[in-house]
Amino acid sequence: MDDLRELLEDFLIEAFEMIEEMDQDLVELENNPDDLELLNKIFRVAHTIKGSGSFLNFDKLTHLTHHMEAVLDKARKGELKITPEIMDVILESVDAMKAILEYIRDNGDDSSPDVEIDSIVKKLDAIVNGNVSNSSSEKENEEESKTVGGMSLEDINPDNLDELDLSSLSPEELDQVLDKLVEDMNTSPEEEGIEEVNEISEENEEVQKEETLSEPKKEENNVPAKKETSTQMTKENQKKELQKKIVSTKEQTIRVDVKRLDQLMNLIGELVLAKNRLIKIYNDVEERYEGEKFLEELNQVVSSISIVTTDLQIAVMKTRMLPIGKVFNKFPRLVRDLARELGKKVRLIIEGEDTELDKSIIEEIGDPLVHMIRNAIDHGIEPPEDRIKAGKPEEGTIWLKAYNEGNMIVIEIKDDGRGMDPEILKQKAIEKGIITPQEAENMSDKEAFMLIFKPGFSTAAKITNVSGRGVGMDVVKTNIEKLNGIIEVDSIPGKGSTFKLKIPLTLAIIQALLVASQEDLFAVPLSNVIETVRIVEEDIYTIEGRSVLKLRDEVLPLVNMADIFNIEKILMPEKYLYVVILGLGATKIGLIVDRFIGQEEIVIKSLGEFLKGLPGIAGATIRGDGRVTLIVDVASLMNLAKETHNKKLVTDSINEAKKKKEKPSDYNVLIVDDSAMDRKIMHQALDELGVNVIEAKDGMEALNLLKQNDIDAMLIDIEMPRMDGYTLAQEIRKYNKYRKLPLIAVTSRATKADRVRGVEVGMDEYITKPYTKEYLQNVIRRNLKL
Amino acid sequence: MAGLNDIIKKQQEALHQPEDEKVEEVEQLVGFIVGEEEFAVPILAIQEIIKPIEWTRVPFVPDYVLGVFNLRGNVLPLIDLRKKFGAPSAEIDENTRFIVMKIKGEDVAFVIDRLTSAIRIPKKSILPPPETYTNEDDIIEGVGRLDDGRIITILKVDNLIRREEIVPDKD
Numbered sequence: 001m002d003d004l005r006e007l008l009e010d011f012l013i014e015a016f017e018m019i020e021e022m023d024q025d026l027v028e029l030e031n032n033p034d035d036l037e038l039l040n041k042i043f044r045v046a047h048t049i050k051g052s053g054s055f056l057n058f059d060k061l062t063h064l065t066h067h068m069e070a071v072l073d074k075a076r077k078g079e080l081k082i083t084p085e086i087m088d089v090i091l092e093s094v095d096a097m098k099a100i101l102e103y104i105r106d107n108g109d110d111s112s113p114d115v116e117i118d119s120i121v122k123k124l125d126a127i128v129n130g131n132v133s134n135s136s137s138e139k140e141n142e143e144e145s146k147t148v149g150g151m152s153l154e155d156i157n158p159d160n161l162d163e164l165d166l167s168s169l170s171p172e173e174l175d176q177v178l179d180k181l182v183e184d185m186n187t188s189p190e191e192e193g194i195e196e197v198n199e200i201s202e203e204n205e206e207v208q209k210e211e212t213l214s215e216p217k218k219e220e221n222n223v224p225a226k227k228e229t230s231t232q233m234t235k236e237n238q239k240k241e242l243q244k245k246i247v248s249t250k251e252q253t254i255r256v257d258v259k260r261l262d263q264l265m266n267l268i269g270e271l272v273l274a275k276n277r278l279i280k281i282y283n284d285v286e287e288r289y290e291g292e293k294f295l296e297e298l299n300q301v302v303s304s305i306s307i308v309t310t311d312l313q314i315a316v317m318k319t320r321m322l323p324i325g326k327v328f329n330k331f332p333r334l335v336r337d338l339a340r341e342l343g344k345k346v347r348l349i350i351e352g353e354d355t356e357l358d359k360s361i362i363e364e365i366g367d368p369l370v371h372m373i374r375n376a377i378d379h380g381i382e383p384p385e386d387r388i389k390a391g392k393p394e395e396g397t398i399w400l401k402a403y404n405e406g407n408m409i410v411i412e413i414k415d416d417g418r419g420m421d422p423e424i425l426k427q428k429a430i431e432k433g434i435i436t437p438q439e440a441e442n443m444s445d446k447e448a449f450m451l452i453f454k455p456g457f458s459t460a461a462k463i464t465n466v467s468g469r470g471v472g473m474d475v476v477k478t479n480i481e482k483l484n485g486i487i488e489v490d491s492i493p494g495k496g497s498t499f500k501l502k503i504p505l506t507l508a509i510i511q512a513l514l515v516a517s518q519e520d521l522f523a524v525p526l527s528n529v530i531e532t533v534r535i536v537e538e539d540i541y542t543i544e545g546r547s548v549l550k551l552r553d554e555v556l557p558l559v560n561m562a563d564i565f566n567i568e569k570i571l572m573p574e575k576y577l578y579v580v581i582l583g584l585g586a587t588k589i590g591l592i593v594d595r596f597i598g599q600e601e602i603v604i605k606s607l608g609e610f611l612k613g614l615p616g617i618a619g620a621t622i623r624g625d626g627r628v629t630l631i632v633d634v635a636s637l638m639n640l641a642k643e644t645h646n647k648k649l650v651t652d653s654i655n656e657a658k659k660k661k662e663k664p665s666d667y668n669v670l671i672v673d674d675s676a677m678d679r680k681i682m683h684q685a686l687d688e689l690g691v692n693v694i695e696a697k698d699g700m701e702a703l704n705l706l707k708q709n710d711i712d713a714m715l716i717d718i719e720m721p722r723m724d725g726y727t728l729a730q731e732i733r734k735y736n737k738y739r740k741l742p743l744i745a746v747t748s749r750a751t752k753a754d755r756v757r758g759v760e761v762g763m764d765e766y767i768t769k770p771y772t773k774e775y776l777q778n779v780i781r782r783n784l785k786l
Numbered sequence: 787m788a789g790l791n792d793i794i795k796k797q798q799e800a801l802h803q804p805e806d807e808k809v810e811e812v813e814q815l816v817g818f819i820v821g822e823e824e825f826a827v828p829i830l831a832i833q834e835i836i837k838p839i840e841w842t843r844v845p846f847v848p849d850y851v852l853g854v855f856n857l858r859g860n861v862l863p864l865i866d867l868r869k870k871f872g873a874p875s876a877e878i879d880e881n882t883r884f885i886v887m888k889i890k891g892e893d894v895a896f897v898i899d900r901l902t903s904a905i906r907i908p909k910k911s912i913l914p915p916p917e918t919y920t921n922e923d924d925i926i927e928g929v930g931r932l933d934d935g936r937i938i939t940i941l942k943v944d945n946l947i948r949r950e951e952i953v954p955d956k957d
Contacts, residue, residue, distance in 0.1 A: 565845035565846075605860075607844075608892050609890065609949060614846050615954075628853075629842065
């Protein structure tokens, strides 16, 4: 019963919204009677309300809209010109529609004894039949003998309202008076009448306000000024306003424009960024001032801000959350109808309909679910006779479950039908040319199940109008991927299938894995990261000219992220390679990156009109240090990766950066020392090795030379003007590409503290003066691996 | 006393002068150098002018799109006008500035070599771009000759970048 109630509520919200729009459209139509697009729009609204109304058995409403639709249909076909007289009748019927809908809202059925539609229907019919009746036959007022505030309700009209003591009326009575006045307004043909009702409406609003405040009334003061403002449109709006005012006192909830919530969400996003920044700063400060008292206090502030921010974020997210029951509720009916149509017996068990999801996701999830449920009934559940033969209960069962799992929501669609045979699926796919026999051989059962999501794949032997067009499941996959979701399929032939849709709770703030490809950082949505692994070059296999990674029992395509985004390779390859295993829907790939930075909560920002929609990029985020990091669009990246995978071997790509350096003269060593004497000593020693030598007098000069030349090692003095050796080393280590550059301190400062400082700033070796020529040469040889 | 009178006189002249110019319809521009040439854009098109800050490279874009950067929580594209105009690229120095302009409702930043001055120029002194100019993208509004003999190229801000040139159409 509750399901029906919700359905009804949805219908009413939708219907009221549509009618409100229709009011405006009709008025606009009167000005442009030839606007076919507008006419079509209005026609569709009438049609939709008729359709939904008949579905919910509102005969009176259907009857009325049916006749109205007939008029609009004629106008739309150009057989009828919308004259103001006809428009009057149409508007009248719209008002009657509204009245019926309001009655439905309050009472749950459409008997609405107060609304009399026969005369309107007659007029509508007359229009359709070609004789436009004069709209002079005014609508009869039904409430005859009622009296309010000492006056007969029938006698109340805009002119004598002043005589009525409004403040003495009960809310119900006031309601009636308003209805009466509104009714009068709608039926009175002259402009003047409308204007006057307008005033009255203003007054009444005021009266109502005053009533609630129990203050003396003084309505007359406001009357004269409002004369000119009314138009036909405001008539409708006024009425709506009045109704709203009356209804609003009963409601416990408020409806908020989604835009406002989005704005709030944006602000929270900013806050999250600021919080991340604060945490980063705190970490820096903590390192520098370890053990200081104020750290404890700072820590408390930072933690409490971060807790409050998180709570606030969740609270705002919750305002956008709707129970998934909203989507689930339409399925019992769908299942019943479909089962009957297909001659099957199906029971639907729904669980977890209270599970909440972001509104935008709720809107997107409906269609994919419809497809999947249709599929389960059509392909999954067998006809009763087959089921009995297979020893199963005659009635098939479909479970529709929703539950939370970490940051994801899982929607599970399970049936106890015939299940899927991976071998048959593979065979079909080969027949249809979707995969090659070789590919089929290497395919796991899970991968085989995912074939059903390929475009052009359909397992149904005969194509029904329910499913089997081979379109549905493909669309499902695309829609789920749009939401950053994953699909998992499991099936046992003869026992049934299980589909799991895993979808992130919200779209605006996500958890991401930050990775570096060469020197560029990227954020990968964590929901698509299955795992991260560290491999060596020997783990990479080449099959049919493509690089793959064998990971446990799976073989994954392997692509270097730098190749996908055409990033110049400047880093020397290292012993270990870092791989992110990305999963999207059923596809998995291994993505080689150069470094893992870590996991972070990020706020998705658009790249703006000019840059949005770049391949592989979903947007950007601003990180704690204020820099912009691009967010990877996993679906698009997967496609790019497939292209790259066919073109480029990872093993080639990794070695691209390896420069061919064989002889000592291929290497450049930079000497940094302010003493010309010391530089000369080092220079001579290095000349004997045969390497090229470049000299710099201080840290600043060295830094510039480093950027201009391809330097393989540096010898650095500590005491120097402008920039000392420690600072220089620190500066150099800030660049990713110099992370591995050998930095050798050459100094007379020999205390333990000096050495420790050297290690801290990133020196690799520490040579104390004086040193022997051989020792220096050995150190250089070792560092250049000569 | 004479000095004071002079000042008052001057002030009055200064007060009256703009009005005369208004009658003549004056265009207010901001001039800047890119490569060898001086350009100008209407002052009202400019949101702000900032010193260079770090940006992030973006893949699959023409070379004149340097990337994106963070301006107080908004992500803005950064366009190198030298590359856009086919001039040799230069290092960023202490004169380099980012000019943030609103194009089709979106803020976009442009790298310029240095600012010159605010310019007031009567509309009649702005001539259409000469035939010899390569103005394929319709990015030049006109050419203005200033009183001191400088010649400036006035840019059509709205045409400086186009989405279809930056993001390839799908398929």
